[in-house]
Amino acid sequence: MRAAALRPEPAGRDRVELPRMPAAGALYRRALLGALPGPGGGRRGPGVPGVELAVGGVSVDRAHLAAYDRVCGFRLTDRLPGTFPHVMGFPLTLRLMTAPDFPFPLIGLVHIGNRITVHRPITADETLDFTTYAENLRPHDRGRQVDVVLVGSVAGEKVWEGVSTYLGRERKPGGGDRSGRNEPPAGTSRWRVEPRVGTEYARVSGDHNPIHTSRLGARLFGFHRPIAHGMWSKARCLAALENRLPDAYTVEVAFKLPVPLPSTVSFALLPDGGFALHDSRGRPHLAGLVR
Template sequence: MAVVELGAAPRLGPLYRSAALTAVRRKAVGGRGAATLPDTEVRVREVAVDRAHLAAYDRVCGFRLTDELPATYPHILAFPLAVSLMARPDFPLALVGLVHVANRIEVHRPLTADDRFELRVRAEDLREHERGRQVDLVAEALVDGEIVWTGRSVYLRRESKPGGSGGGDRRSGDRTPAPDGGALWRVTPRVGSEYADVSGDQNPIHTSRLGARVLGFPTPIAHGMWSKARCLAALEGRLPERYTVDVSFKLPVPLPSTVAFSATRAGTDGWRFGLHGAKSGKPHLSGEVIHRP
């Protein structure tokens, strides 16, 4: 595997512009894109945590202000590396239009703002899907050569197929009413803009009504990783030191809206949790926390 060593995390703005140009060129020539993934891993060493940035992230996601890193925070640090990989001309799926459908995080030990990370990102398992193709972006955070955190994000590229269609955002699931007894959260448009600022993901689908309409949504929608982080913040203080947290993103959370969070115990120090529309009961996210011995 070829290793691309970067001196620092890349800036997302130029990457998105490059990806948009690549998408235009591909559309002009037609075709489905490559059938294989680049055999490349992107790395950056000595990544320090900016405590002001961590505090801003904690605030928008609902975590307490501490030096302990939320399980979802290293995803923010590794995200520019993932984008740099997906923006490459030899990446088979166009970055523009990729849908984040699932995310798994493994916390191997508690992480703090004093840790200095080596970050590694690679792509794995390009595969067919009934609505197109999926790929996994795998990120690892290491401290002193030891893997302390792993994230696996599943992305879907909708593509038309013979006898079917890849159009439309048909992420769905169980539409039963949300369980009683959970918490109600009012999710305002500020969530979209403030999370975009701390994550660097300035996709207009999250921050602009016009941008959302161009992309097929009547209003902006919350970032999926904000939804995951907000759910974990609701369980803060009740999570084990080492765990896996797995989520599937269902229907997008419109901005603004009111959502219902629910969680139940599962096994030893584990949880099952979900996020639903408060009135409709439509699912936005389902997840599970599994204790790692």
């Protein structure tokens, strides 16, 4: 493996160019070691990593794209769903988030929000360059939160950008409740979410966090059974909106209560461009907005 190139970035970050997309499996093993006490764990960095990681020339595997479309409910086409570049670049963000100077251990981190901007349609015959970095470490009423930015470009043109907000839970007095108390909107459709969604989405996304795929893994982190990936929930909602989306748009979601596997959820389309996902008792799983 070639040594990574390193050069200074104007924003105060060093740019590290990797020769290829990292392997997610090895990074998850590093994350598991980082969750253990002792020398394998170690102290976390006090701020965000001072680097921007980059990988160029990432092509679309059409079989992978088709499998992703099926799991999330998209039509089978050569146009990438707005959430698919997140999956393509996920191993790069995973490399950033498993570094010793990332402020939180990956295992136990909570994905609380995601914003995606599609600047133009992207097709399967295009090759993307990805960069990722972390920024905006700030307080949260249940700990601290940080944004992980992933940017996709084609021939120097920024075509896609995603910002994932993660919560590192810390003990604080009077922690807030993010489940929401408002009356839920009327559902326009209901979906049955089967247990296989956890393992199938893990396979197509590379996100093998055990809280999504293992009953034991879920219980270790306080869940009675596995929960669906938040980005699967977002993708499934976008699939329901597929015919309404313009060529360029921003879609932002806040993840509320997790979706246990199995369960039945209610999808609601709102008149202001918003959408929501609720459980059978009206409690919110996700609140989103397209603009």
